[in-house]
Each structure stands twice: as C-alpha cells, then as structure tokens.
Amino acid sequence: MIEDKNQQRTPLSELGEFGLIDHLTRNFKIQHKSTIKGIGDDAAVLNFKNKNVVVTTDMLVEGVHFDLSYVPLKHLGYKAVIANLSDVYAMNAKATQVTVSIAVSNRFPLEAVEELYAGIETAASIYNIDVVGGDTTSSTTGLLISVTAIGEVETGSEVYRSGAKPNDLLVVSGDVGGAYMGLQVLEREKEVFKVNPQNQPDLSLYTYIIERQLKPEARKDVVKLLEDLEVRPTAMIDISDGLSSEIIHLCKNSDVGCDLYEGKIPLDPQVISTCEEFNIDSTTVALNGGEDYELLFTISQDDYPKIKANPHLTVIGHMKEAKEGLHLVTRANTRIPIKAQGWKNFN
Amino acid sequence: MIEDKNQQRTPLSELGEFGLIDHLTRNFKIQHKSTIKGIGDDAAVLNFKNKNVVVTTDMLVEGVHFDLSYVPLKHLGYKAVIANLSDVYAMNAKATQVTVSIAVSNRFPLEAVEELYAGIETAASIYNIDVVGGDTTSSTTGLLISVTAIGEVETGSEVYRSGAKPNDLLVVSGDVGGAYMGLQVLEREKEVFKVNPQNQPDLSLYTYIIERQLKPEARKDVVKLLEDLEVRPTAMIDISDGLSSEIIHLCKNSDVGCDLYEGKIPLDPQVISTCEEFNIDSTTVALNGGEDYELLFTISQDDYPKIKANPHLTVIGHMKEAKEGLHLVTRANTRIPIKAQGWKNFN
Structure with a gap:
C-alpha cells in the first residue's frame, strides 16, 4: 500500500x-x-x-x-x-x-x-x-x-430540502456508488498487503472508483450549470450518506413521496464491473454506498427540456403525494419500498 | 470526586x-x-x-x-x-x-x-x-x-489585536489566575480520591476558583459596558492562554512595547490564599495560568476618566514604543522582560 x-x-x-x-x-x-x-x-x-x-x-x-x-x-x-x-x-x-x-x-x-x-x-x-x-x-x-x-x-435563492412538490422530477448529478466500491478495493488490497507486503497491487482497473473514494470533488460546477440553464431546483441535498438515505430526507422534509427508477440510476462501468467482481448488487451499492458528494435535487417538469440533454444530470424518478410512499421501481417493474438501510445490506 | x-x-x-x-x-x-x-x-x-x-x-x-x-x-x-x-x-x-x-x-x-x-x-x-x-x-x-x-x-466597529498605540493604557476585565488555581485544587483532590475514595473533599474554601475552572463565563457584559461608556478599545484580545502570552500577541500585532505593573494585576483573594497554600508565586500564575476568558484591551489615555471608577476594569499598564520592549515592573520596581513562557514555569 x-x-x-x-x-x-x-x-x-x-x-x-x-x-x-x-x-x-x-x-x-x-x-x-x-x-x-x-x-x-x-x-x-x-x-x-x-x-x-x-x-x-x-x-x-x-x-x-x-x-x-x-x-x-x-x-x-x-x-x-x-x-x-x-x-x-x-x-x-x-x-x-x-x-x-x-x-x-x-x-x-x-x-x-x-x-x-x-x-x-x-x-x-x-x-x-x-x-x-x-x-x-x-x-x-x-x-x-x-x-x-x-x-x-442571493437572499431567497437558497434551496432547502423542503421544497419538492408532487410531479417534480428527481435528478442526480454525475454517477453514484463509485466511492463505496473504491473503498472495497482499497480494503481488499490492505488485506492482501498484510499477507504479502512485497506484492505491489495493480489498481489500474479501478482508477476511477479509487479516485472517487480518495479524492472526491464537490459539484460547484452543477450549481453554476443550473444557474446558466436558469433552472432553480425546488429542493436539493448532497449525497454523502447514500442515495436512499438522502431521498428519504428530501421526501420527509418536503412531505412528498417518490418513485425512483432502478434502471435510471447512473453507474460508471467500473462500478458495474467491480460489483460483479465482488459479487455485490450494484443497485444496493448505489442506494446505500455513500460518500459520492453528488447533488440530488428536484425540478419542476417545466424545466425538463433545459436539462434533458445534459451529460452531468440524470432524471432518476419523480415525486408523488406523501401518502403514496417512497418506492424503488425495479427493472422488472416491481415496486419495493425505500427504507433507510444504511450499511445493513452489507453486514 | x-x-x-x-x-x-x-x-x-x-x-x-x-x-x-x-x-x-x-x-x-x-x-x-x-x-x-x-x-x-x-x-x-x-x-x-x-x-x-x-x-x-x-x-x-x-x-x-x-x-x-x-x-x-x-x-x-x-x-x-x-x-x-x-x-x-x-x-x-x-x-x-x-x-x-x-x-x-x-x-x-x-x-x-x-x-x-x-x-x-x-x-x-x-x-x-x-x-x-x-x-x-x-x-x-x-x-x-x-x-x-x-x-x-457594525462594519468598522470590530476591534483587532493590531490597533494599540504607544501611551495607550492596558486594561483587563475581572481578575486572573483563578482558573489555573482551580485546576490545581481539582488535580490535588483527584490524587487524594485515588488514595482514599471514601474521603469527601471540603472544597468550600475554593468555590470561586473552582467555578472559574469548571464553569467560566465570557465577558459579553464588558463589550456592552464599553459601548455604554462610549469607550472604543484600540486593540483587544481574550485571555485564554495567560496574561503574558496575550500581551505578547497584542504588542507583536500592534508593533508596540509595554510596561505591565505587577502590583496592578487583579487577583481574587482566593487566588492569593491558594497560591500561598500551594507555595506558588501568584504573579507567575496570573501571567501564565490561562483559561480565564477575560478581555485584555488597550484604550486611549483620553478615555481613562470613563473607566477609572469601574469595578470590572483594571488598568494594569501602558503601551510604549516597540523598541522599548515588553516588561513586567515588579512591586520592588525592577523591570523583567516578559517572555512567552507558557507552562514552563510549572514544570
């Protein structure tokens, strides 16, 4: 190491x-x-x-x-x-x-x-x-x-967690799950190193996810981008504790529900391949991984044309009435309630 | 304990x-x-x-x-x-x-x-x-x-460490050395307790100094008082690291020297009696004790009449040209250079 x-x-x-x-x-x-x-x-x-x-x-x-x-x-x-x-x-x-x-x-x-x-x-x-x-x-x-x-x-331009409305689109910047998988690789190499300190690990397959873990960036550019696009999010939060935990915060503070589409969650190819290698479900990692420092926000549907072509932003769901609850809509089109799971899935 | x-x-x-x-x-x-x-x-x-x-x-x-x-x-x-x-x-x-x-x-x-x-x-x-x-x-x-x-x-009303001028008066709020002597008493009682846990210590002789150590107050009242008296300090610092260390900061930042009068340093009677009991020089404690959270500031001589009768404030010295250095003027009228000693005196 x-x-x-x-x-x-x-x-x-x-x-x-x-x-x-x-x-x-x-x-x-x-x-x-x-x-x-x-x-x-x-x-x-x-x-x-x-x-x-x-x-x-x-x-x-x-x-x-x-x-x-x-x-x-x-x-x-x-x-x-x-x-x-x-x-x-x-x-x-x-x-x-x-x-x-x-x-x-x-x-x-x-x-x-x-x-x-x-x-x-x-x-x-x-x-x-x-x-x-x-x-x-x-x-x-x-x-x-x-x-x-x-x-x-500017006074009044701050965006809280509490402004999301039913039918607003749920948007995430960048991709998620990388920081967590980077950590898994680093932890594994630490164990290898303990057994054989002479072994020089080849980490070239994991450069992106290791960088996501060791040297993350904050999305200053996204705040600027939204300003340039004249899109004012209705609610916003950063993803430091995992997508599902932050979606729950957003919904709870805004008193809304949400449908999150599994198939829309942006994953880097390195996250997918490393999840396969570690035999971990990539959606679980995306939902619970944490430390991605991306921005999660909601926008009015009227603003959709302004962001739809942007490579930094992905629409991953939409908000609903609070009584409809929070659900992950899987690729197989089943609906699973989103719960605060933290790291439990990994234990 | x-x-x-x-x-x-x-x-x-x-x-x-x-x-x-x-x-x-x-x-x-x-x-x-x-x-x-x-x-x-x-x-x-x-x-x-x-x-x-x-x-x-x-x-x-x-x-x-x-x-x-x-x-x-x-x-x-x-x-x-x-x-x-x-x-x-x-x-x-x-x-x-x-x-x-x-x-x-x-x-x-x-x-x-x-x-x-x-x-x-x-x-x-x-x-x-x-x-x-x-x-x-x-x-x-x-x-x-x-x-x-x-x-x-209010913009422009902030007071830095850097505004003291030669001939300004050096003023301290409250009294100093109490927090340090309170700590000495508590440390001693801890040792006694280790030897005999049944022994219930009588701390009634030390209530003021123990309170100075365990439950200090910040001098919000002094800021208000100075405003009411229409006295604007030329420089100010809080005494958390001991009087001598803070005087050195003030002089260094203001590029001035200072005469500090030993006989003027305000000491509570409990500090004096406890110093005698512990056989520690009370001036050393006042200069190096720390944690008193009093305010140390300089004022123009013109403002002296406004503060002279105030029981919360004591003039303890005056500022000089930088080249004249920083000195403690003892009760015997000898001049001792003030040095940053921190806790060395106690080791």
Whole structure:
C-alpha cells in the first residue's frame, strides 16, 4: 500500500501551537472580497453585503471515517474540505470560506501535518475559497479534522430540502456508488498487503472508483450549470450518506413521496464491473454506498427540456403525494419500498 | 470526586446518527433575526444585513483540555461554548450563532451526551445565541468537542489585536489566575480520591476558583459596558492562554512595547490564599495560568476618566514604543522582560 517515504520527522513540539498554525497557514492567500480579515486574530471578519450566509460543519475521525494505511494525508485534507463544500453547494450557494481544526497525536511529525495542510490548500485554491481560521491541538490518539464551511447566496435563492412538490422530477448529478466500491478495493488490497507486503497491487482497473473514494470533488460546477440553464431546483441535498438515505430526507422534509427508477440510476462501468467482481448488487451499492458528494435535487417538469440533454444530470424518478410512499421501481417493474438501510445490506 | 449517579445507560447505537442529532437538538430554539434556518438542512442559512460577521473555532479534547474524572459533562458543554464566545467578544462583536460538533466513543451512553448538550443549551440560552448546526460522530477513544462561533458587529466597529498605540493604557476585565488555581485544587483532590475514595473533599474554601475552572463565563457584559461608556478599545484580545502570552500577541500585532505593573494585576483573594497554600508565586500564575476568558484591551489615555471608577476594569499598564520592549515592573520596581513562557514555569 502507500508507504511513508518521507524520511524527515520533525516533532510537533518543536514549533508549539502558535508556531504550528503560523507555519501551516503561511502560504494561504485571501481571495474573496467578503474576507476582511483571515487567520491571525481572535476571529475572522467577513462581510456578505446583504446576501444570505450558509454555514455547515463536518468532522472526520481516524479509524471511523478514514484509514491512514491507504489514505494519503494530502488526499485526506482535500477530502475534508470537499465534504463540507458539497453541503454549501447543496444549498445552491457559493462557497467562500472554511475554518479547519485538527487534533493530532504526537505520532505524527510536522511533515505529516504539512501534507494534510497541502491538501487543504489545494482544495482551497481549486475551489477558490479562503481558509480564515482554525485550531491545532494535540490528541491522545489519532487524527481528527473538523471543518466549518461558509458560503453566500442571493437572499431567497437558497434551496432547502423542503421544497419538492408532487410531479417534480428527481435528478442526480454525475454517477453514484463509485466511492463505496473504491473503498472495497482499497480494503481488499490492505488485506492482501498484510499477507504479502512485497506484492505491489495493480489498481489500474479501478482508477476511477479509487479516485472517487480518495479524492472526491464537490459539484460547484452543477450549481453554476443550473444557474446558466436558469433552472432553480425546488429542493436539493448532497449525497454523502447514500442515495436512499438522502431521498428519504428530501421526501420527509418536503412531505412528498417518490418513485425512483432502478434502471435510471447512473453507474460508471467500473462500478458495474467491480460489483460483479465482488459479487455485490450494484443497485444496493448505489442506494446505500455513500460518500459520492453528488447533488440530488428536484425540478419542476417545466424545466425538463433545459436539462434533458445534459451529460452531468440524470432524471432518476419523480415525486408523488406523501401518502403514496417512497418506492424503488425495479427493472422488472416491481415496486419495493425505500427504507433507510444504511450499511445493513452489507453486514 | 464527582460520581456518575446516573444509572440509566442507553447505548448511542440505539438512535443512530440522525436520530441522535434530532434527539439532542429538539429543544434548541431560534432567537436571532439573523438566523433564517438553523439545524435540519445541508447548512444553516443566516443573514447579517450589511454588518460584519466574525467567525472563530476552537476544539476541546479529552485528556488534553479536560479530565472527566472531575469535569461534569454539563459544565464541559457550557465551557466549550464559552471559550468560543469569548473570542467573538474579543472582536467587540455580538455573538449570535454556534455550531457544535462532537466525536464520542461508545463508552458514553446517551444520557452522558444529553448532559453535555444540556450544558451547551444552557450557555446558548444565557448568552442568547442560536445553535444552528453540528455533527455527531463516533470516535475510537474519548470525547472531542469542536465549536464554531459566529457573531456580528457594525462594519468598522470590530476591534483587532493590531490597533494599540504607544501611551495607550492596558486594561483587563475581572481578575486572573483563578482558573489555573482551580485546576490545581481539582488535580490535588483527584490524587487524594485515588488514595482514599471514601474521603469527601471540603472544597468550600475554593468555590470561586473552582467555578472559574469548571464553569467560566465570557465577558459579553464588558463589550456592552464599553459601548455604554462610549469607550472604543484600540486593540483587544481574550485571555485564554495567560496574561503574558496575550500581551505578547497584542504588542507583536500592534508593533508596540509595554510596561505591565505587577502590583496592578487583579487577583481574587482566593487566588492569593491558594497560591500561598500551594507555595506558588501568584504573579507567575496570573501571567501564565490561562483559561480565564477575560478581555485584555488597550484604550486611549483620553478615555481613562470613563473607566477609572469601574469595578470590572483594571488598568494594569501602558503601551510604549516597540523598541522599548515588553516588561513586567515588579512591586520592588525592577523591570523583567516578559517572555512567552507558557507552562514552563510549572514544570
């Protein structure tokens, strides 16, 4: 698996807390007009004119959300930011700032924390956001990253989970299930590595799904695309916990039901072939896999012509009256109730 | 010490993540006009008109920042919020919202997490802030709390660390050193308890300093007071890392020097008597103790008449040209350079 080739090991205690923050954030640039003061005071100072501000926060814990035996620290820093930006985009907002706090045990040298921050900086640069604050502390065991993301949206243009209406179309961006299958491949290779550390795995068949797991992207482009297409979603949510769980949230918050068509769910060919290899049902993976960071939203049927030819967007179902319930319509045209299953199918 | 008398133990797994958040936040009320949408979507939605927004974040880690053998969970939740509000007030801003994320191992039952959230709710209610988001996740060991606090301030009224000028007066609110001495007492009683668990400690001599440690308050009142007195600090910082460390930050950011008068540092009589009992120099404690959550600020000499009679505020020194350096002027009138010592004095 991924080996630590970095031979330099500077103990974190050499810098102390203030030295560490200064050191890690020295290259961070302020890009947004809304950032008046970033890192370096008791708090950051921002101004959003009269726009609405969205705020979301998310935590990643070693041993729960990631396994450092196959997650490079730089990718982890990147993903921690992406997971939060995805929530900002799911409000139809533009991400503008993040704060990043880490708790790190002394088993990590400075160089490891620098790698983590390099990933954070890369995400900030690519997604054009300012890192405006954070906290660095020691932990008794392991690594923990807590990110808070801030965004702005014209007042009234924010999209909640609660606006879907019966007959609205259910649309998903990109494809789903990849991050979960990438994780399966990485877990398998970790077991192989334990048995035979000399074995260099050939992962070329799995590049897409491994990237979906290790270096996901957030759909900033979809928010822009919808704006350009003049499509205003009636409800929106990001898919971090799996399609079925997010559909349930959307329906519950909007007080509607839904028909989801199994045959319409967008799957990458690598997801299909890897599911076959692992003998897992690809629909189950798509419904329960999680970590895809795609956007799931509903639109009025009137907007269908605007999106139908778009390769980034797939209509996967439509909303119904709440009393009709939530169903998966299978390829064989049977109707199965959608339930919050989380990971149960895989146990 | 504090015993867990709560016999009910509901495993967290019974609720699942979404159930847990819903359960913990069900009583949280939205009080601010600036909160458009709190918990329950991908992100909170806020609007601050054209005011400036301040954002700060802070993490508390079990075994590093607190010891649950003598810190009640309700107090911990309260303190985690207070530590962040203090940073908002140090910007001369009004605290309006917080997000709270926790990572918790399965050794904690639901009832323990409820206690923690009861403390968070109490702080939110007393300080009139909305809890608008958060994340609840499992950890492999221990408890970690990450809070992000948000506040608002009229554009241009925020006070940075960087505005102090030579001849400005250095002022501190309340008194210092109490939180550190409270910790010393609690640590001692923990050792006594280990030897003789039947021994019920008499802590009546230490009520003030123990409260400073376990249930500190943030100086919302001082921000209001300064506004009422029409005193605009030229620079301000909160004292969470000890007086000397914060004076150094203030001087460094403002490019000034400083004379701090040992005889002027406000100490509670309990701090003095407990220092005598522990045979620790009270000035050392005041300079390096930390966790007092008081405000340290500078004002123009012209504003002195407005604050001089106020029991909440003490002038402890004055600013000088940077080249003159930072000094403690002792009671014997000797001048000792102020250095960042952190906790070294106590080792």
